[in-house]
Amino acid sequence: xxxxxxxxxxxxxxxxxxxxxxxxxxxxxxxxxxxxxxxxxxxxxxxxxxxxxxxxxxxxxxxxxxxxxxxxxxxxxxxxxxxxxxxxxxxxxxxxxxxxxxxxxxxxxxxxxxxxxxxxxxxxxxxxxxxxxxxxxxxxxxxxxxxxxxxxxxxxxxxxxxxxxxxxxxxxxxxxxxxxxxxxxxxxxxxxxxxxxxxxxxxxxxxxxxxxxxxxxxxxxxxxxxxxxxxxxxxxxxxxxxxxxxxxxxxxxxxxxxxxxxxxxxxxxxxxxxxxxxxxxxxxxxxxxxxxxxxxxxxxxxxxxxxxxxxxxxxxxxxxxxxxxxxxxxxxxxxxxxxxxxxxxxxxxxxxxxxxxxxxxxxxxxxxxxxxxxxxxxxxxxxxxxxxxxxxxxxxxxxxxxxxxxxxxxxxxxxxxxxxxxxxxxxxxxxxxxxxxxxxxxxxxxxxxxxxxxxxxxxxxxxxxxxxxxxxxxxxxxxxxxxxxxxxxxxxxxxx
Amino acid sequence: xxxxxxxxxxxxxxxxxxxxxxxxxxxxxxxxxxxxxxxxxxxxxxxxxxxxxxxxxxxxxxxxxxxxxxxxxxxxxxxxxxxxxxxxxxxxxxxxxxxxxxxxxxxxxxxxxxxxxxxxxxxxxxxxxxxxxxxxxxxxxxxxxxxxxxxxxxxxxxxxxxxxxxxxxxxxxxxxxxxxxxxxxxxxxxxxxxxxxxxxxxxxxxxxxxxxxxxxxxxxxxxxxxxxxxxxxxxxxxxxxxxxxxxxxxxxxxxxxxxxxxxxxxxxxxxxxxxxxxxxxxxxxxxxxxxxxxxxxxxxxxxxxxxxxxxxxxxxxxxxxxxxxxxxxxxxxxxxxxxxxxxxxxxxxxxxxxxxxxxxxxxxxxxxxxxxxxxxxxxxxxxxxxxxxxxxxxxxxxxxxxxxxxxxxxxxxxxxxxxxxxxxxxxxxxxxxxxxxxxxxxxxxxxxxxxxxxxxxxxxxxxxxxxxxxxxxxxxxxxxxxxxxxxxxxxxxxxx
Numbered sequence: 001x002x003x004x005x006x007x008x009x010x011x012x013x014x015x016x017x018x019x020x021x022x023x024x025x026x027x028x029x030x031x032x033x034x035x036x037x038x039x040x041x042x043x044x045x046x047x048x049x050x051x052x053x054x055x056x057x058x059x060x061x062x063x064x065x066x067x068x069x070x071x072x073x074x075x076x077x078x079x080x081x082x083x084x085x086x087x088x089x090x091x092x093x094x095x096x097x098x099x100x101x102x103x104x105x106x107x108x109x110x111x112x113x114x115x116x117x118x119x120x121x122x123x124x125x126x127x128x129x130x131x132x133x134x135x136x137x138x139x140x141x142x143x144x145x146x147x148x149x150x151x152x153x154x155x156x157x158x159x160x161x162x163x164x165x166x167x168x169x170x171x172x173x174x175x176x177x178x179x180x181x182x183x184x185x186x187x188x189x190x191x192x193x194x195x196x197x198x199x200x201x202x203x204x205x206x207x208x209x210x211x212x213x214x215x216x217x218x219x220x221x222x223x224x225x226x227x228x229x230x231x232x233x234x235x236x237x238x239x240x241x242x243x244x245x246x247x248x249x250x251x252x253x254x255x256x257x258x259x260x261x262x263x264x265x266x267x268x269x270x271x272x273x274x275x276x277x278x279x280x281x282x283x284x285x286x287x288x289x290x291x292x293x294x295x296x297x298x299x300x301x302x303x304x305x306x307x308x309x310x311x312x313x314x315x316x317x318x319x320x321x322x323x324x325x326x327x328x329x330x331x332x333x334x335x336x337x338x339x340x341x342x343x344x345x346x347x348x349x350x351x352x353x354x355x356x357x358x359x360x361x362x363x364x365x366x367x368x369x370x371x372x373x374x375x376x377x378x379x380x381x382x383x384x385x386x387x388x389x390x391x392x393x394x395x396x397x398x399x400x401x402x403x404x405x406x407x408x409x410x411x412x413x414x415x416x417x418x419x420x421x422x423x424x425x426x427x428x429x430x431x432x433x434x435x436x437x438x439x440x441x442x443x444x445x446x447x448x449x450x451x452x453x454x455x456x457x458x459x460x461x462x463x464x465x466x467x468x469x470x471x472x473x474x475x476x477x478x479x480x481x482x483x484x485x486x487x488x489x490x491x492x493x494x495x496x
Numbered sequence: 497x498x499x500x501x502x503x504x505x506x507x508x509x510x511x512x513x514x515x516x517x518x519x520x521x522x523x524x525x526x527x528x529x530x531x532x533x534x535x536x537x538x539x540x541x542x543x544x545x546x547x548x549x550x551x552x553x554x555x556x557x558x559x560x561x562x563x564x565x566x567x568x569x570x571x572x573x574x575x576x577x578x579x580x581x582x583x584x585x586x587x588x589x590x591x592x593x594x595x596x597x598x599x600x601x602x603x604x605x606x607x608x609x610x611x612x613x614x615x616x617x618x619x620x621x622x623x624x625x626x627x628x629x630x631x632x633x634x635x636x637x638x639x640x641x642x643x644x645x646x647x648x649x650x651x652x653x654x655x656x657x658x659x660x661x662x663x664x665x666x667x668x669x670x671x672x673x674x675x676x677x678x679x680x681x682x683x684x685x686x687x688x689x690x691x692x693x694x695x696x697x698x699x700x701x702x703x704x705x706x707x708x709x710x711x712x713x714x715x716x717x718x719x720x721x722x723x724x725x726x727x728x729x730x731x732x733x734x735x736x737x738x739x740x741x742x743x744x745x746x747x748x749x750x751x752x753x754x755x756x757x758x759x760x761x762x763x764x765x766x767x768x769x770x771x772x773x774x775x776x777x778x779x780x781x782x783x784x785x786x787x788x789x790x791x792x793x794x795x796x797x798x799x800x801x802x803x804x805x806x807x808x809x810x811x812x813x814x815x816x817x818x819x820x821x822x823x824x825x826x827x828x829x830x831x832x833x834x835x836x837x838x839x840x841x842x843x844x845x846x847x848x849x850x851x852x853x854x855x856x857x858x859x860x861x862x863x864x865x866x867x868x869x870x871x872x873x874x875x876x877x878x879x880x881x882x883x884x885x886x887x888x889x890x891x892x893x894x895x896x897x898x899x900x901x902x903x904x905x906x907x908x909x910x911x912x913x914x915x916x917x918x919x920x921x922x923x924x925x926x927x928x929x930x931x932x933x934x935x936x937x938x939x940x941x942x943x944x945x946x947x948x949x950x951x952x953x954x955x956x957x958x959x960x961x962x963x964x965x966x967x968x969x970x971x972x973x974x975x976x977x978x979x980x981x982x983x984x985x986x987x988x989x990x991x992x
Binding site for chain 1: 524525812814815816817825828829830831832833834835836838840842845846847848849850851853854857858860861864865868870872887889890894895897899917919921923924940941943945963965967969
């Protein structure tokens with residue numbers, strides 16, 4: 001569907017670079033290092049990265065969407081987008097940063113890559129972890145930004161505030177840019193960038209109407225962006241020089257040690273500081289579309305409706321006498337009693353309880369968890385996979401138990417393990433199991449044993465769901481004990 | 497060991513009635529309706545009921561310990577005490593109340609039963625859900641109380657306060673009772689009973705030293721208690737009359753409908769109100785033994801040591817910037833951030849987060865859970881059994897997964913199910929499995945299938961642990977789909 005419509009709606013020369021390198025620290029325990037925000041489907045059952053790609057792809061067309069991320073996440077992102085019907089047909093490029101750096105080096109590398117492909121390329125740099133509507137206003141905003149970019153502006157997108165938020169950055173609007181009303185949207189000069197203001201300032205901004213929320217979206221000619229960054233000072237010159245060198249090689253080479261070293265030597269500086277706050281060619285396109293940066297766990301409050309005490313309870317939560325609380329607990333039972341202004345976010349293996357005023361400091365918890373060596377900072381008990389998902393039910397020395405759901409028509413990789421046997425009990429649906437040279441049909445209430453070392457594959461050939469309980473027994477149970485002999489999503493590392 | 501020592505330490509004519517009918521509401525989510533406080537082993541790995549029996553049995557001897565409880569719990573209590581080596585050899589009686597009523601009818605029924613067995617019987621009524629040391633002071637206290645009881649007093653036990661507790665009842669001490677120094681303990685008249693006082697009163701009590709915490713322990717001649725209750729007024733007379741009628745029949749008959757009806761018609765009144773607060777023959781034995789009524793979840797605070805912020809973290813808890821909090825989480829990870837004076841108590845299937853000042857109101861949460869139909873109010877995911885324990889790992893329509901641990905030398909009942917099949921995968925140890933007429937040895941990393949309707953039994957014949965993962969598949973999975981053909985603990989209802 002996205003492709004069919006793309007022909008009509010495409011914006012000339014537009015390339016999207018979706019930033020998907022997030023660390024998952026601000027949204028813990030919902031996000032983890034290995035399943036950061038962009039891979040969560042908390043909001044409406046679709047991951048944020050999928051929403052981001054679906055939103056921009058009709059405006060760029062296939063072959064013009066790039067996902068910028070790190071080595072840690074690229075396999076999961078590629079397999080995820082390849083497995084979803086909405087994006088499976090799209091030609092998506094993956095730009096893997098040599099090492100994690102701040103946004104200015106990352107943007108410069110993407111711009112250098114795009115400019116080398118097409119000197120006229122307009123780069124739309126888009127966060128992957130925001131929520132925004134994708135209706136007509138979204139399209140009008142991007143068209144207007146692209147038009148201004150074509151005229152040489154570095155274009156930001158500003159949202160008209162609806163409340164005195166202190167957690168967002170703001171852009172002060174300057175004079176309108178003459179002749180630039182595209183689709184009824186009038187761009188302005190960006191007069192100043194204001195980082196998270198205090199409450200009084202935020203209220204003044206809201207009342208005056210001359211400040212917009214900074215969406216983090218940047219639209220600019222790729223070559224133009226590099227010029228502007230180069231002319232912003234010595235840091236900018238170094239960044240652009242290294243970015244051009246690395247981008248001269250294909251993205252597969254960016255992870256080589258020479259590229260890594262050069263990239264790691266660049267100053268850690270944001271796009272805002274490196275260029276937007278110093279350039280006099282920065283514009284802002286105002287927009288009223290519904291937007292949220294999902295910047296803290298408080299974003300899940302939008303999934304419920306406050307009760308009389310001002311508590312928002314989402315999922316299996318029961319409250320007595322609390323006020324101003326947010327409780328999110330989709331699976332387990334959470335009961336609250338007499339709390340004031342607290343946040344409780346519950347997952348299968350970890351629960352966070354925080355004072356509401358500390359929602360922005362959840363990364364401190366993640367740092368403490370990492371320092372104490374808790375695996376819950378890194379991974380969760382449930383993992384989405386291109387073929388379905390698994391949930392770890394129990395793990396002790398010598399064995400572990402998982403529930404594995406395989407989507408209709410999907411199969412896991414053809415694999416073997418050196419140090420564990422697996423017992424599969426089918427509890428729903430019908431499985432096609434390759435075991436060594438046999439092909440077995442295993443129905444609900446039947447089981448099969450995969451001895452250690454045996455080549456095997458689990459497949460759901462049917463039109464309905466398949467669920468298998470797997471009991472793995474062995475002296476080493478980590479996910480890296482796997483040899484993939486064949487995989488529908490070209491995966492090598494990771495599990496399954 | 498308890499039996500060997502009992503001969504030396506026995507107190508003449510002493511019968512213990514351990515009150516074990518609690519509902520589990522104040523200690524949720526650690527306790528549940530089906531696993532109330534007395535069946536928890538949170539404190540020191542031993543259940544509170546086991547501690548209570550072990551504490552008093554050396555002073556009464558075998559055949560003089562009675563557990564008073566309701567029909568709902570009696571099977572579990574009996575199987576639990578029969579399965580523990582510390583109490584397996586004791587002859588313990590079970591007094592099942594016809595219906596749940598307040599403490600005065602329950603105490604009268606127990607007293608009538610004991611007085612009919614032996615007119616000289618001294619009844620020690622003991623809560624089952626308290627923590628107290630069982631050293632020399634415990635024994636001296638009970639001996640002194642029994643001596644006073646023999647002289648016709650109704651004897652309470654009062655603990656010397658160590659802090660201005662507002663959650664306890666207090667007893668004001670009157671003049672010493674002449675000639676009653678037994679083992680260095682001097683009994684006093686009980687001058688007044690004071691229910692939970694305000695903070696100022698509690699501080700005054702502590703400073704003056706003339707008030708003791710009411711332990712809830714009552715020692716009295718059984719016949720004497722009935723006389724005193726009879727002479728306390730019309731309510732007391734009715735209670736004693738019905739108690740004597742019911743106690744004329746053996747305890748197995750107390751659950752018959754006639755007894756139920758008569759018992760249910762009695763006024764719901766506590767021992768304190770019905771007799772202790774009106775009688776002039778009430779004494780109190782002061783004691784300095786370490787004691788706690790485990791009256792609220794705050795009791796688990798004693799399992800840890802406060803950090804610099806005054807937080808007590810027990811188990812897998814990580815805190816950033818909180819103060820005055822109690823976090824108890826033995827299995828799952830709980831992180832707290834910037835909380836003040838909160839309690840977080842976590843279990844496998846449910847979490848409670850409460851303001852510390854509301855610890856006494858946890859029953860309100862249980863009421864709310866019941867009103868909303870949440871099963872977590874009634875049962876938990878883990879259940880101790882006389883043969884070991886099980887944990888429910890997952891349950892959905894059509895199947896469930898359990899981890900089952902069987903203690904060395906123990907076995908489940910010989911049983912069958914009409915509507916579910918079971919797949920057992922042994923993950924640790926070696927199982928002896930009866931399946932129909934077969935006896936199978938199933939080793940770690942082997943599995944066995946029990947088809948629907950098949951007679952079966954799981955046994956751990958070895959000296960080490962046995963753990964089995966059970967996947968049950970069927971259209972009905974409740975615990976009441978079981979036929980017990982043979983059971984080592986004489987159980988009929990319940991599960992396994």
